[in-house]
Amino acid sequence: MLNRIPAAHISGLSEGMVFVRTKRRTSLFLISFIYCSHLMFSQTAGTTVQTPVASFPLNSLHGLDAVNGKAEITTYRGRPALHLVPLPEYRNSDGAMLAILTERDFKHGTIEVEVAGSRRADSAPDERGFIGVAFRVEPHGSKFEYIYLRPLNGRADDQLRRNHSVPYSSHPDFPWNRLRAENPGQYESYVDLEPGVWTKMKIVVSGTKATLYVNDAPQPCLIVNDLKLGDTHGQIALWAHTSTDGYFSNLTVREAVSAK
Numbered sequence: 001m002l003n004r005i006p007a008a009h010i011s012g013l014s015e016g017m018v019f020v021r022t023k024r025r026t027s028l029f030l031i032s033f034i035y036c037s038h039l040m041f042s043q044t045a046g047t048t049v050q051t052p053v054a055s056f057p058l059n060s061l062h063g064l065d066a067v068n069g070k071a072e073i074t075t076y077r078g079r080p081a082l083h084l085v086p087l088p089e090y091r092n093s094d095g096a097m098l099a100i101l102t103e104r105d106f107k108h109g110t111i112e113v114e115v116a117g118s119r120r121a122d123s124a125p126d127e128r129g130f131i132g133v134a135f136r137v138e139p140h141g142s143k144f145e146y147i148y149l150r151p152l153n154g155r156a157d158d159q160l161r162r163n164h165s166v167p168y169s170s171h172p173d174f175p176w177n178r179l180r181a182e183n184p185g186q187y188e189s190y191v192d193l194e195p196g197v198w199t200k201m202k203i204v205v206s207g208t209k210a211t212l213y214v215n216d217a218p219q220p221c222l223i224v225n226d227l228k229l230g231d232t233h234g235q236i237a238l239w240a241h242t243s244t245d246g247y248f249s250n251l252t253v254r255e256a257v258s259a260k
Contacts, residue, residue: 049257051109056101056251058082063104067141068242069097076116076247077198086242091122096171098134098141098237099248106135107233109255111203115238116247117151118195123243128152129195130241133203134171135210136227136234144171145227146239147203147212154193162190166212166221170228191221198249206256207231 059080064071068090074083084097117131132148134141146169153165167188169176179187191214193199202213204220208227211220236253240246 051255051257053252053254054104056253058248058251063102065100065102067098067100067237068095069099069240071099074247076249079198079249081116081247081249082238084238084240084244084246084248090242093242095242097240097242097246098137098144100137100141100235100237102235104236104253105233106205106236106253106255108206108257109204109253111135111205111236111251111253112200113238113251114198114200114249115149116196116198116249117149117240117244119152120243120245127241127243129244129246131244131246132239133201134237134239135203135205136229136232137237138234141171141237143229144234144237145169145210145229146171147201147210147222147224148239149191149193149199149201149214151193151195151197151199154191164188165190165193166214168210168222168224174228187222187224189222191217196245 057080059073061071061073061082064082066084069084069086072083072085074081076083082099084099086093086097090097111133113133115131117129119125119127119129128150129152130148130150132146134144134146137144148167148169150165150167153161156162163185165188167176167179169179169187176187193214200215202216204211204213205227208225208231210224210227212222213220238248238251
């Protein structure tokens with residue numbers, strides 16, 4: 001069972017506050033992000049349009065809740081990064097850690113993030129540095145879809161292991177081993193990966209379909225046409241296995257909405 005640990009919040013200036021000075025007075029305007037979207041992006045009936053990009057540099061814990069682990073801000077390979085560390089009671093478990101974006105609801109759109117995952121020094125030798133993104137996360141991480149990387153499989157001297165470099169799973173009812181047993185090869189694929197190296201993931205979600213692009217490739221390396229939770233919505237989370245030394249940077253989210 002997932003254990004929800006609230007992360008520390010860092011206070012700061014409110015976003016969306018703009019000061020405008022005129023000859024007669026200074027006025028303070030609070031501009032709604034949604035209102036600006038309607039002004040800046042036209043919509044055509046019956047189509048799906050992209051909203052502006054929301055950026056999360058991951059140099060603060062503001063708006064994040066950690067599950068089964070502790071989120072901390074550090075520097076990794078020359079850039080600010082969020083580091084997920086398992087709680088002591090989960091260090092040797094076959095479980096996952098989440099850092100959930102609590103202030104954003106996501107249904108359709110594009111999620112981009114850079115990740116770096118490797119096997120923790122004290123973990124078992126058959127661990128693969130599992131790291132990725134969960135989406136449509138239900139409260140407290142009770143259910144979610146997720147696509148992740150197995151960095152130590154990317155350049156393995158074994159074709160079958162390479163073919164398992166990029167899996168899709170759905171928590172809790174469709175773990176990787178069930179999907180592999182029932183549909184061999186359908187929910188896993190190959191992509192070139194290196195452990196501990198910054199790797200860009202782009203996940204595009206629409207209805208019950210999700211596609212993964214790695215390192216700005218023009219074509220997806222994984223296509224999922226039947227997301228197991230259906231056409232639902234929820235939060236976005238950074239995901240890593242408890243055996244992983246995992247880092248995240250430069251998260252962006254562009255939501256897609258259906259025009260009315």
